[in-house]
Amino acid sequence: MSLLYPTLLMCVYGFFSSLRPSEPFLTAYLMGPDKNLTETQGLIAMQLLEFFFGLATASEVAYYSYIYSIVETEHYQRVTGYCRSITLFGSAAGSLTGQLMLSVGKVQQRHLVIVTLTSAAAAFVAPWFLPMPMRSLFFHKGCGVAEETLNSSRSIMKRTQDSESEEPLNSQDTSMLAMASEVGNHRTGLVEVFRMLFDDFLQCYRQRTLLAWSLWWAxxxxxxxxxINYAQPLWEKVRPSQEYEIYNGYVEMLSTLLGAVAALLVSYLPICWAVWGELALCVLSLLMAVCIFVMDTLKNIWLCYGSYIVFRATYMLLITVATYQVAASLNMQRYALVFGVNTFVALLLQSLLTVAVVDSAGLGLDVFTQFLIYGGYFTLVSGVFLLAGLCKLASSRRSKHDALPGSQTESESPPASDPGSCI
Incomplete structure (x- = not known):
């Protein structure tokens, strides 16, 4: 029962926070008769939207990490699967709901916004009933430190009481001593926390496998x-929503479901990611670049839809592998730290890319030129991991060649490998 209650609330939050019928039609809503904005207007509102989207993305780290401080270790995999599945299902259900409301129900687009707001309100209520964790996800040594501090405080109090018979303290001296002790303990505690985080950060990212997958992650x-943020403006240029019926909801639903299937198939792929991981990242990143170039150059809405579905499914597959590979190199206390750092770097890079390419303070390019740059961006990512994979294979071949002239014992001993695993 202790496992069921928080898991149920987490699933309720994940479902309703992802149930957003208006999301596939946000651009059509802003540029339609309800708001009647052009592509260059409403910039401050979109910046605010991106700001709160960043906060929501940051909260996903807490969402996927909270459960680890509530349930026991043997339930981690099952509960994580429940939460991730219900989130994807909520996203697919929201996209399908929005499409059916427009295509079948013939409702106005502002009604989708109302449903999305109602769903967000339901998601806001659920976490208030979650139980508080009894232990820290990061600082499991905190109990020992607290006990040591408590024992130290008791000994100080005992010495103070023993010395009262020789030289009594007045009330002002006693309060000053207590305040100084509390401030000193607080400062020492903060210093120790930041030092522990920094030491964990250095220790984690010294691992070659974790660094490579985290780099691709970011x-x-x-x-x-x-x-995904600027796909709808591209589709609006290719097939204006004011002149044709659009099917963005079906596309978002199919891409989410296909991404979920791709994530489930990861454990069945006969790939040794520890050996071929970098080259796999190279090939699939190149596939994502090709999908972007197809959307940008051919300007056919059906090819745009199909390329978008393949693009999202490929990312979902790789991010699942990246999560697994990063987690395989960590203990549970460092999950949220590494996941949070990777997400922060990704959002920081996205902000810089937005300012440079989209914002009027930068280049202020049109949407087709933007996607041309995004395709080149993923091509560059593919090239980086091609070089990394070739260097890794050359290093592995050199190690095997150097081991050949060795003794029989050395040749029979297995070579050292990275923390990654073959699945």
């Missing part, structure tokens, strides 16, 4: 967010 997520 770079690819930056480009992925740019593509």
């Amino acid at each position: 770079l690819a997520t930056c480009g992925y967010l740019q593509v």
